[in-house]
Amino acid sequence: MFATKAIERTLEGGIKKGIIWHTQGSGKTALAFYNVKYLTDYFQTKGVVPKFYFIVDRIDLMDQAKREFNSRSLMVHTVNSKDELVNDFKVKKAIHNLTGNREITVVNIQKFKDDTDVLRVNDYDINTQRVYFLDEVHRSYNPTGSFLANLFNSDRNAILIGLTGTPLIGKDRRSSDTFGDYIHKYYYNASIADGYTLKLIREGIETKYKIQLEQALKEVEILKGDADKRLIYAHEKFVEPMLDYIVQDFVASRKRFDDHTIGGMVVCDSANQAKKLFEIFISKYNPNQKTIESVQPYLMVAEPSAEYGNYQSKLTASLILHDIGNKSDRKQEVEDFKDGKIDLLFVYNMLLTGFDAKRLKKLYIGRVIKDHNLLQTLTRVNRPYKKFRYGFVVDFADIRKEFDATNKAYFDELQGELGDEIGTYSNLFKSKEEIEAEFADIKEKLFSYDLNNAEIFSQQISQIKDRKTVLEIKKALENAKNLYNLIRLYGHFDLLEKLDFKKLNHLYNETAHHLDKLNLIETMQNNVDTTNLLNVALENVLFMFQKVSEQEMVIADQLKDTLRKTREALAGNFDQKDPEFISLYDELKRLFDKKNLDEITQEDMKRNIASLQQIFDKVTELNRKNNLLKAKYANDAKYARLHKRIMEKGTVSKKESAIAESLMDIKNQADDKVLINSKLLDNEGYFEKLMIRMVIESFDKIKIVLEPESAKYINSCLVKEYINEYQGTPKW
Structure with a gap:
């Protein structure tokens, strides 16, 4: 709304061009959508009919913009050729749809080429106002090129609103020199505070793997001599350990965040390295995966790690290069990644800008990327997704020097460009001071609990009956887990020595289980509708005993297994208003109402197993009869x-x-x-x-x-x- 009002003030001042600088991921397409509605009403009061255009510089961004506008119920008209564009300019109407709904025309800047006189030949209509939204004005809009000149000449009276997340502000060329002053600015810190984007965490690769990669590099250099570094980095002796690290880190991240839907993207040193990574990935990690083009088996690979072997399913990957498959194939692979059907992407130059997939939370950087292109690439992982607070950048190439140089150049230029506003522009990455403050806050929240002894910690939290308190402990432990890599990155090794971060996962799980138990008790006591019971993971109730013998553990496992089977049988019932189902639910409720499951004796456990088994048998029989009837x-x-x-x-x-x-x-x-x-x-x-x-x-x-x-x-x-x-x- 602030940007929209700024546009209105600009127009009221008689100015017809300017830049909206909103940080990457903050919703520039959404901004265009809202302004179609607002400016339609604005011009209507002046007796003018606006005609809106959204101009992009790539076909994939044209498709992406069309999808985003359609998802917001805005009619989209597309122009697929220069002739169509010329005809569109000659038509004296604002919309092409027959319903009278608001509309925007999405067009590629390259359609504004050659024969500029033809584009000017339109009977000027004083009651029509063209409004151009130009996406990503830091990229292809070179004032010395013909595309931009043709666009300007197409209608000298048009309103031009440039949209960018990283404007060009170098000495040779500034975005503002071409498109006018900034209409509205929205920096990283404001976007992060408002929840539109996330801060990033840079993860340096672990020392043992760094040594392993350096050793592999030496071996390849011996084999290849003074060969081009790109050939060396694409050699299988270097690529395989790099891939192993990526896969192990990706699997570990999914487990650490307890989210198996996140995706990863590997930005490779060269196209050849990308191909070799993909070739070894298919051979080693998923030989049965279908690929766009056939992949030659690489027979020299070692066995995958035990951690990968124990993972819940095989990972899938896609190779996105300009010479692999056709446009349609690549488009489908990208859509499959967005939909969660593909886990990892291997890329070189493609998808580094304009690519928006919220589930992309791990970015593996295999080469140094220059200037504002680096910021563009890094912000691929800053979109909000579920409960994630950060995007993660795994740095193989050591981008710190380039990032610092790019950031410093931005700050220096911004000082002259923005003056006093420089104070509101914040670093993309989480600062050292922020990390220290957050860690101090976590230590304070967990001060009362024993974080060194898991058994004592379990006893301490099991005595807490207040759900809100347990939720705060869980959140603090989750934040501590997230800060692990940051502490390593900034060398706070004294903190690592004071706290066993590997144990944090166990403490976090125990806290989560206790919270599950409190949720279950609350559900039972409040007699919530039976469907809510099935959302509580009964089989994850944590069994904790003051004295645990092997026999007790066997019985506890049997109880847990019976509980799991009973829950699954209940969940499999499609008629939960059936009096018989309700009766079984009441039996289960009475069982839980007797006493806490983590305080029972062996005899109690045995009785509960028998009771649960009876409920399970009855539910199974009820489900059998239900399924027979359903078949009718x-x-x-x-x-x-x-x-x-x-x-x-x-x-x-x-x-x-x-x-x-x-x-x-x-x-x-x-x-x-x-x-x-x-x-x-x-x-x-x-x-x-x-x-x-x-x-x-x-x-x-x-x-x-x-x-x-x-x-x-x-x-x-x-x-x-x-x-x-x-x-x-x-x-x-």
């Missing part, structure tokens, strides 16, 4: 539930076969209508009227005359089932 309705759980409700009511018929015949007739008719037009379900009242006739007629066919109350009950249940399914809401 082509595995449609909606009608199986409705069948059971009708039988429980007992006012229609005692013959299940007759009820099934009627319901199948209704199902066939209703499914056909919904399939043809799912929008029927947006109007519940209309859908109810449509269905009541089907219900009555279908039962009439088998000579069952429904009482009005019965007809209304069946129809109400049926309509609710369809609408819940359509809206994705829980079962009634």
Whole structure:
């Protein structure tokens, strides 16, 4: 809103061009979207019709912008050739869609080329105002080139709003010299404070691996002599240990953050290194993965580490280079990465700018990247994602010198460019002072607890009944885990000696388990709806005993396993309003209400195992019967539930076969209508009227005359089932 108001003030001042400097990841496309709406209303008061254009410099960014605008319900018109652009300029209307909805035209700057006179030939319409949003004005908009000149000449009266996250501010060329003064500025610190972007953590590679890579480098240099460094860095003797480190670090990161959805990207030293990394990855880590182009097996690889072998699933990867596959193939691979179907990307020059994937949280830098391109690359991992507080950069190339130089150049230039505002521009990386302050705060919050002895710590937190207190402990431990790499990076080795960071994972897990137990107790005491019970991971309740013998541990494992089986059986039931299911739930509730599971004796455990086994057996039998009934309705759980409700009511018929015949007739008719037009379900009242006739007629066919109350009950249940399914809401 502040930027929008700044644009309005600029226009009111008679100025028609300027730059919006919003840091990378802060939502410049979203800004354009909101201004289409705002400026449409603004110009309407002046009797002017605006025509909006969003101009990009790459085809993939054109597709990305189109998706983002469409996701916000803004109509998008695309221009795919110069002739289409010329025709678009000649058309005296602001929109191309027939619905009258707001619209923006997305076009590649390269369409503004050659024959500039043709672009000028348009009967000027005083009531039309073109508004150009130019994306990433730090890149391809060279004032000495023809594209920008053609754009300016296309309509000298157009409003030009440049969007950038890292403007060019060097001595030779500044973005502001071309596009005018800054309309609005939004730096890293403000974006981070507002939650639009994350700070970054640079992780230097561990010493033992650094030594291993240096040794590999020496071996290759002996083999290759004075060969080009790029050839050396692409040699398998160097590439394989580098890849091993990346895979092990990536797997360890997923485990450490307890999030197996995050993705990683490896920025390689050369295209050849990227190809070799990918070749060895496929041969060593996932030989069965399908790839765009066939990959020759690399037979000299060592076995994967035990940590990778124990990981929950094989990792997948993609090689994104301009000469691998075609544009369509690469586009699909990138989309698959965004959707979580691919774990790692190996790149050289592609995807370093403009690529936006929120799940990308680990960036492996294999070469030094220069100037503002370095900032562009680093900010690929600064998008907010779930509960992550940082993006992580693993630095193989030691970018610190280049980053410091780039950052210093920015600060020096910003001093002249922005004057007093330099104080509001903050470093992209977390500062040493911030780390020290945060660590001191964590130590203070955990002061009361024994962090050196896991058993004592477990006893201490098990006595806490206040959920909020346990939540604070969990958060502090999580923050401490995140700071581990920062402490190593800045050489605070005295802190590492005072605290066993490997033990922190164990303490964190115990705290999380205790929190699960408190959540479960709260759920039981508040008698929350049964569906909430299934969201509590019962099998993760932590069993802690003052005296633990081998026999007790065996029994505890058996209890935990029985609890897990029971939970899975309960979760597998699709009719949780069934009186029989509710009865089983109540049995489970009574079992938990007796006493805390972590304070019970061997005898208690044995009794609980027997009780749980009985519940498990009953739920399994109930599920078996439910599935048999569901099969009668082509595995449609909606009608199986409705069948059971009708039988429980007992006012229609005692013959299940007759009820099934009627319901199948209704199902066939209703499914056909919904399939043809799912929008029927947006109007519940209309859908109810449509269905009541089907219900009555279908039962009439088998000579069952429904009482009005019965007809209304069946129809109400049926309509609710369809609408819940359509809206994705829980079962009634």
